[in-house]
Structure formats: structure tokens, C-alpha cells
Amino acid sequence: MTRCDWANSTPLMQDYHDHEWGRPQHDQQKLFELLCLETYQAGLSWQTVLNKRAAFKEDFYDYEVSKVAAMTDTDIERLLQDARIIRHRQKLAATINNAKVIQAWPAGSTYADWLWSFVDGQPIRQAWTSAAEIPATNDLAKRVSKAMKQRGFKFVGPTTVYSYLQGAGLINDHLVTCDWAPEKLN
Secondary structure, three states, rough: OOOHHHOOHHHHHHHHHHHHOOOOOOHHHHHHHHHHHHHHOOOOOOOHHHHHHHHHHHHHHHHOHHHHHHOHHHHHHHHHHOOOOOOOHHHHHHHHHHHHHOOOOOOOHHHHHHHOOOOOOOEOOOOOOOEEEEEEEEOOHHHHHHHHHHHHHOOHHHHHHHHHHHHOEEEOOOOOOOOOHHHHHH
């Protein structure tokens, strides 16, 4: 199998690449999980985040938005003692904050629909030939980041949001040589 360059390092990275990354995700709970994972990744490697993913899922109730939104400062103190996760107070607090933002979403719409409206419901395909071409961010990520911050989300800078849009499949950055590139899958 030919994968994007970054995905060849470990079986965990390969599995994430092959089954999640770049696949359009519309499920709100899954979108929330991906957002959280991207916030944890800020300043760290994606491998580190994937290594700790199972513990994060356990500690954050499988990212069930209502349960995470109900967490308190006492929960953050407990989480800071869990060596299985990334123990960064602001990132942990952002997870709870961001769950509250999603939980308080206006009736008649969903966070998922709002997010996908930035791309008119269709993934953007960027047919890169090498990883060196893929930007750290772009204008779309900057717009989404700004809109998320206006809604009260935390830890959603343009670089984090670009990675999030890739992971959630709003932007498809599989290299053209990758067996998971959409033109090869069709």
C-alpha cells in the first residue's frame, strides 16, 4: 500500500490514516473527539496524541458532549493526575469549554451542519504531489478559526483548525500517490 508519507511510521498512524484521516465526518460526537485530539496535539506530535487516545476517550466519557460539558474544575484536577493523558490544564479545560459551546448550540441547527457549511457540504480536494506542498494553514482554516473563537471555542488557532479540517475530511489532503486519494478510491 502506498500511503501519505507521514502515515508510515507506526501501525497506529497507518490505521488512523487508512480509516479516519480525510474521510468526511458528520457525526457530532466524532467531530468533537477529533477537535479535542487536535487541541491536545498543539506543540506535540500526532503519534503522542494517538498513543494517549484510548485514555482520553475513557477520561472524557467517549467524548459524549453532554457528559463532558458537565465536568468541573474538580474533574480537571483529577485528570491532571492521570499520567496516561497529556496533562495540560488549558487543553483539558478547553475540552470541557468546547463541549459546553457545542451543547449550547442554537436549536434548529447543529455544530456539524455549521462546520460543513464552510465548504458547502462538500470536501475540498487539494491534490498535492508531495507533503512539502501541504500548508500549515490556509484562508479557510483562518475563517473557521475566527468563527469558532467568536462562538467561544478555545485552542482553535488556524493551524489547529487546518489539521482538524483535514482529519474530519472537510479538506482532503491525501497525496495523489496515496492509495486513499479519492481519485484512486473511485
